[in-house]
Amino acid sequence: MSDFNPTILAFCCNWCSYAGADLAGVSRLQMPPNVHVVRVMCSASVKGEYILKAISQGVDGVLVLGCHIGDCHYMTGNHRTAKRIPVVQKLLKDVGFDERRVRLDWVSAAEGEKFQRVITEFVEEIKGLGPNPVREVMS
Amino acid sequence: MSDLGKKLASIAFDELGADYLLAMREEHGNVAPVMLARGQDPGEIRLDVPYQLVNILSNIYPWLKDGKVAVVTRRCDEKALEEFFKRELFDPRRILKIGLACSKEQVAKCRCSDPVPAKTHIGEPQKAMEKDELSEKLMAMPPEERLRFWAYQFKKCNKCFACTLTCPVCFCDECILEEKTFVPEPGIPPGMSFHLIRAYHLADKCIECGECERSCPAEIPLLTLRKLLAKDVKEIFGFAPGDRKTVSPLLTVLEEGCNEC
Ligand code: SF4
Ligand code: SF4
Ligand code: FES
Numbered sequence: 001m002s003d004f005n006p007t008i009l010a011f012c013c014n015w016c017s018y019a020g021a022d023l024a025g026v027s028r029l030q031m032p033p034n035v036h037v038v039r040v041m042c043s044a045s046v047k048g049e050y051i052l053k054a055i056s057q058g059v060d061g062v063l064v065l066g067c068h069i070g071d072c073h074y075m076t077g078n079h080r081t082a083k084r085i086p087v088v089q090k091l092l093k094d095v096g097f098d099e100r101r102v103r104l105d106w107v108s109a110a111e112g113e114k115f116q117r118v119i120t121e122f123v124e125e126i127k128g129l130g131p132n133p134v135r136e137v138m139s
Numbered sequence: 140m141s142d143l144g145k146k147l148a149s150i151a152f153d154e155l156g157a158d159y160l161l162a163m164r165e166e167h168g169n170v171a172p173v174m175l176a177r178g179q180d181p182g183e184i185r186l187d188v189p190y191q192l193v194n195i196l197s198n199i200y201p202w203l204k205d206g207k208v209a210v211v212t213r214r215c216d217e218k219a220l221e222e223f224f225k226r227e228l229f230d231p232r233r234i235l236k237i238g239l240a241c242s243k244e245q246v247a248k249c250r251c252s253d254p255v256p257a258k259t260h261i262g263e264p265q266k267a268m269e270k271d272e273l274s275e276k277l278m279a280m281p282p283e284e285r286l287r288f289w290a291y292q293f294k295k296c297n298k299c300f301a302c303t304l305t306c307p308v309c310f311c312d313e314c315i316l317e318e319k320t321f322v323p324e325p326g327i328p329p330g331m332s333f334h335l336i337r338a339y340h341l342a343d344k345c346i347e348c349g350e351c352e353r354s355c356p357a358e359i360p361l362l363t364l365r366k367l368l369a370k371d372v373k374e375i376f377g378f379a380p381g382d383r384k385t386v387s388p389l390l391t392v393l394e395e396g397c398n399e400c
Contacts, residue, residue, distance in 0.1 A: 056332035079392040090371035096286025137290035
């Protein structure tokens, strides 16, 4: 499936990961263009519901990026995220999705290169998984 | 007065000192919840019809200014009550439990892994079921096939909301399943997000009473979906709902020295 161009959502927290994305941008790091970045105040404001809706609507992969543990602007916001994402992943697995369609990672404001790496790897992984089967099975 | 009614009334009013009794009763061939005051004839009490009395209680409770209510509680009802106590929605001093051990048939129907109440007043405690066959079958399938199974099931949904209305631990005042932000499909069936979001919402609350599955007119195996996620939550966090002293892991911070950091 070489011509498959996945649609990917990346939720980035305002204080670290979005700044990391910005740094990657101003540093002109090359990245696949499949990713729609959604800026949120904290990774903890990414409700599990958002991710589940995205996957239900046919988005091929969802990335949640936040500050490293200990660095969250809201102290323990990302602790919540770290606990919530595995539940979302398991639920997706239980109904038959590949849980790799959802990934959590930490990207600081200084990690433009890490941002590039995470995005590139994730896009490759989703390409490997193929299109989200939800539309086909629910139609 | 039937023998069963007499027995239940005596437990509620004489033994436990309740002012009211909440149970299931048969009238004109229909079985429905009934709230009885001391001295009223209980009539044809039925204990073999599983129903979420805790849910009924939550509807009546705001209007009950005083008095104690005795409720027929199976183990799952007991756990539902714990979730209410945890949120301070009921005063534990006003709720008295008449422990009912479920029959073997009921345990089998619910594939119940935890069927015996803390104190049994009525019934013979039965052995728990080790596993849910459908869960095992599904998880042994290739994922694509499992997805097709659930998609087939979800497409039967007519969005009647029976599963949310009868669920004892659906606590929100405003249901996000009614919002098109989360469930965008305007018609029927509501699509996958309806079911996934509902399952996710209950991940740290569902006490596996099976009421959603019993009330679903489309016969979607909702209890199996709950059980699958309950197993995951247990594996990840060692947490199971139904104890007022424990806090949902989704509301707490990470432990020191955890490997996520
Ligand atoms: S089994 Fe169904 S009705 Fe009972 S608590 Fe769980 S989700 Fe609610
Ligand atoms: S009870 Fe069944 S048909 Fe009704 S909304 Fe729930 S899942 Fe859909
Ligand atoms: S602000 Fe970045 S994870 Fe909370």
